[in-house]
Amino acid sequence: MTTMQRIDAYWRAANYLSVGQIYLLDNPLLTEPLRPEHIKPRLLGHWGTTPGLNFCFAHLNRIIAERHQEMIYIAGPGHGGPAAVAHAWLEGSYSEKYPEISQDADGMRRLFRQFSFPGGIPSHVAPETPGSIHEGGELGYSLAHAYGAAFDNPDLVVACVVGDGEAETGPLAASWHSNKLLDPERDGVVLPILHLNGYKIANPTVLARIPEDELVKLMEGYGYRPHIVGPSHEEMAGTLDTVFDQIASYKDGRSARLPMIILRTPKGWTGPREVDGLPVEGTWRAHQVPLSGVRDDPEHLAMLEEWLRSYRPEELFDAAGRPVPALLETVPEGPLRMSASPYANGGELLAPLTLPDFRDYAVEVKSPASQSTEPTRVLGAFLRDVIAANPRTFRLMGPDETASNRLQAVFDTTARAWNAGIEPTDEHLAAGGRVMEVLSEHLCQGWLEGYLLTGRHGLFNCYEAFIHIIDAMFNQHAKWLETAKKIPWRRPVASLNYLLSSHVWRQDHNGFSHQDPGFLDVVVNKKAEVVRVYLPPDANTLLSVGDHCLRSRDYVNVIVAGKQPVLDLFTMDEAIAHCTRGLGILPWASTDEGAEPDVVLACAGDVPTLETLAAAAILREHLPQLKVRVVNVVDLMRLQPPSEHPHGMSDAEFDTLFTVDKPVIFNFHGYPWLIHRLTYRRRGHANLHVRGYKEEGTTTTPFDMCMLNDIDRYHLVMDVIDRVPGLGTTAAHLRQQMADARLQARAYTREHGEDPAAIRNWSWG
């Protein structure tokens, strides 16, 4: 058998196994004529993209074997799940991971049956699929994942099949430019294979229908050397030889541009040409299941059998159902198999970060709330040393906001990754920089996901409002983690850490469009096992939370922390204790003296905490007999019952802290309903009154923003007076004073364009 014949045999085998997965319950080797009872009752799957994916697998395996090239495979059209599963089974890794799916006839039968079957495996490439780091569901992220995997893996080639449907999405269209942040020396290589099968679900694709010279220019414009390949083994093999020579040239500095492949094949290639008089192969009709109603339609049943036999399974599998030796010869060895690559089960490669002691970065706090610090600036110093101590396994992502978010200390030790033009006035740009900045939250997220899933660490800093841009990507990553945690062979990976700064309360420059704290609402919809939300109110608590998150595994951690100066509340030791508890009383701000309070002022988030403290100070001065308890919440998940979240507090703890019958005024960073949602089962819930962002905003002063949304100190005092019974005339008088103070502050702001000095300079001390 020639090499091309072996590749073709492998391809036929993979196609056979793919069709079998979509259709067959039994009779996997076609040892008897196909009968209706061999067919699944519900035919679910996506054939259209599958033969093309198999084609790439078959050809890349030759390269791996010949060049001993470490490679992983990202299937952008991951709907073609059968392809990745077939490949893993042929390589033997499927049976290694799932021994009951043995590499024989019985295993093949189980392999077929389980696909898209209740109790079985999903129809897409998924965490269950060996060799995958990329779910085939929502489209658009394959190329960003591929680059994320390639960063800091200098010996790796990430073959990334981009579907021509997916290529129409925004995130994918932006991802091509990732090559401007790739370092030939320290990073691996991404080989994009743009697979033009011409159609998406029901439509032709744009890139398949523009003139070829435009397509070539587009890819050259993105900075690649495109190679066009038709549906031919010889063309694909010849091109891959050229392409991997070009990759070698790139790696040793002889060439600045990386190649990419444009592969044109018919959609549903090798499937039925025509069904019921309508063309199928090469059209959108091949997208899912080309032959329907196979159980009830003898003609379709016969066509299916003919289709399956067209791959000549008798040449591909022995009588026991094992792949014949010629097939197995094409399979690379051990971890070089793409389906067994440790890069695609990143936890296998994961090493803990070398972390400096975060306590060394602490702000000294002599008395609480008497001095101010910019929390993210302090965290920046810690991150600087994290980067320095982990020069190949940690990256900081941000959509051009790292300095804006005041993490600029990191530039003392590293640069922004940049491999395009540099001019004399530029600062902090270099190939190999650890800070990844491009004005695309999608790319930051996609790169980080790829980087984490291949066993590294990172943090994504982002303006709070614009993290919504990647809501859908967060959802998909959280779902990946939820599923992966249940798969024994998937090893834990580093958590995906968000630092949301430049938050809703301090958008002085930008106004309403930049004011949206709703990402937290999206996050808490995902399973409690994978999501964590922290709102450290000062610099030392941010350090403690940051360190904790960088050590964690398999979570999505969301940290909300401002970049503007806020009062320092905790010494480092106190901060650690507070963050470990997740919430607690601020005794110095409280007047309950350990007794049952008259009212609880709770707060979460830096600005709401500041206003809560100021309200507590007013109450202490003007209503000294009122027993006020101030509670600050850092770990939002603590508010839930333990049945809902592993961090959840028992009802007894909750009741002790918040009381069961006293008014609780909760001043919250985000939309107020989230607090109700987390606490509605608590006994005292009816007494809980939440203030938060209620979608009022514009470009105005910080305190005016608080007043617009009634989270300001004056309004909190009014809330207390309105809710604590029997406070008498002093309180009524104070209430009027507060209302007046609001009007005065508003008027001052409108006249002077800034907050009154008493507000700007307020501190507890």
Place this chain on the structure above:
Amino acid sequence: MTTMQRIDAYWRAANYLSVGQIYLLDNPLLTEPLRPEHIKPRLLGHWGTTPGLNFCFAHLNRIIAERHQEMIYIAGPGHGGPAAVAHAWLEGSYSEKYPEISQDADGMRRLFRQFSFPGGIPSHVAPETPGSIHEGGELGYSLAHAYGAAFDNPDLVVACVVGDGEAETGPLAASWHSNKLLDPERDGVVLPILHLNGYKIANPTVLARIPEDELVKLMEGYGYRPHIVGPSHEEMAGTLDTVFDQIASYKDGRSARLPMIILRTPKGWTGPREVDGLPVEGTWRAHQVPLSGVRDDPEHLAMLEEWLRSYRPEELFDAAGRPVPALLETVPEGPLRMSASPYANGGELLAPLTLPDFRDYAVEVKSPASQSTEPTRVLGAFLRDVIAANPRTFRLMGPDETASNRLQAVFDTTARAWNAGIEPTDEHLAAGGRVMEVLSEHLCQGWLEGYLLTGRHGLFNCYEAFIHIIDAMFNQHAKWLETAKKIPWRRPVASLNYLLSSHVWRQDHNGFSHQDPGFLDVVVNKKAEVVRVYLPPDANTLLSVGDHCLRSRDYVNVIVAGKQPVLDLFTMDEAIAHCTRGLGILPWASTDEGAEPDVVLACAGDVPTLETLAAAAILREHLPQLKVRVVNVVDLMRLQPPSEHPHGMSDAEFDTLFTVDKPVIFNFHGYPWLIHRLTYRRRGHANLHVRGYKEEGTTTTPFDMCMLNDIDRYHLVMDVIDRVPGLGTTAAHLRQQMADARLQARAYTREHGEDPAAIRNWSWG
């Protein structure tokens, strides 16, 4: 004065007015030396992009005047709000909209003062800005908005300045390909002006730093004829003449490609060259406020005065502060002014849709829940005739899912818009098609926003899970509507209508990645005045809701409706009554006979409603003495108090319907917490038990999906038995039967790969 001199004067005037807005409280004409008290205490704004935006305004005005070309201007770098405001003031339209900002010295003072000032206007281009349909906040959507505005406006040119920062975003990168859906005959033209000022916030931009031949190829690859322009009036003017000749060629069919402009200028052009020894003009340091601390730093104050005087204001404004006649000569007339274009205040052009009578499409329902229909298929017939009756003012958007969502009846009357290659096997593709399909939710959303804001109508159909992709765009559009509603001169526009189909409960083909009903949680965070959520449970209610939404104005309407067959519950008249109420009792499914029930089974969403009905049937049969009330909710906002939402029910109504002390088992389409969030203030809330999607899923059968999340009929019966006291041993026995039935169904599914026939074929009758 030559034409170039007039353009330059206009540009200088706009730049002067822009700097004035950022810095000045007073002394607008510099009639006296600049003093600290003339300076704003907080300097907020974005200078960097502003002079480039002003440059484009100045030059496009000449084209408009010379060619009488209808044109609007979309400022992708909308952070440069001062530019659009300056332009509108110079054109006189600002004073027309805001008479207190008169076109004289006093008006100029107010213009300066109000910018980014408490009680004033936002720092970005915003709804408050005359001539704008595009908020300058979150970046990435300018070009999609531009195309949306151009569709079906054959005489319009939309000049769209794309910032080189924005150009890095995914949505923008994908938007270039919108030209493949543009019809030269029926649509207008988009003129993209890619403004390379070289930097984003703190970084160089990718497109400014790739070789120019790559950039040109990229734009050619996107299908444009690029023209490169440097910072020169002559170059810009000459190029615009060429470009508008090319546009004319395109419009009359002599040329297939549209031009675009690549404009290279320094960032912060004409601003301070160097500040404190560091280069500013032409670097990222010019991004926001180039000179800081002006009040306290006499040197900076002097530099500011020098900078302002460099525009020679004495040549531009007369002693009264009015623009000199030479400036006003360059301004186009009346509605040709871009700042006064009715296209940019689309409500002025809005005509109601000609709607067929939706009752004509009704499914005949002889008895409730005895036959099944695919709701979206029925809606498709209605939409077909909406399209036919409104051939130039209605478009249907969808990311390649219109047929998948079973709206394919529309293809009986129209095609998909397509202006790229067409092959013989293709169907329903044509220039001018009313269905806009590309595999990008971002483009569907962006086009639709642009189309609506210029006075037309539309509907976006989307898989439910993937609508999260445009969460951030929804947020921004909702904020636009929230603000626009408060601006008297902004006329109401058609609502943005979503049809979310292929929803969480019926993802048989696709599994976990396609299961996410959380968009509703994002939607309800926005202001009650602009958001509406509907969950019609059958075809006739979908028709009624659909008609209602197409008639509405200034809302975002979210309709969740399945494409799979569901039982028909309502005759058309009943459906109208039910949808008008928004929720109501299903008397035929209830056994309370108008008396106080023992338990309320509430439901929202088609699949949860089906399971609720099946549970009610089981209870009726096995526990006939139990008084069950079945309540279906169509209009989710009805559940809130009237203080929270205009659709909100009074407590009295709520209590009458749901009782105050009986258990309510609420079976919900989405994440269960949303119902708690909407109802936590109700008296009976403690008795409310919500079932919904709890993030369990995979590719499995429809009923197995219900069981995985405990929304199935058997579990609902168990919930009732667990919560209604004193039901005795019959109920205990029934509970066990239900638990067994779940196990049996699960086992059957795992053996046979489909749901038991009794489940598949269940109906009430």
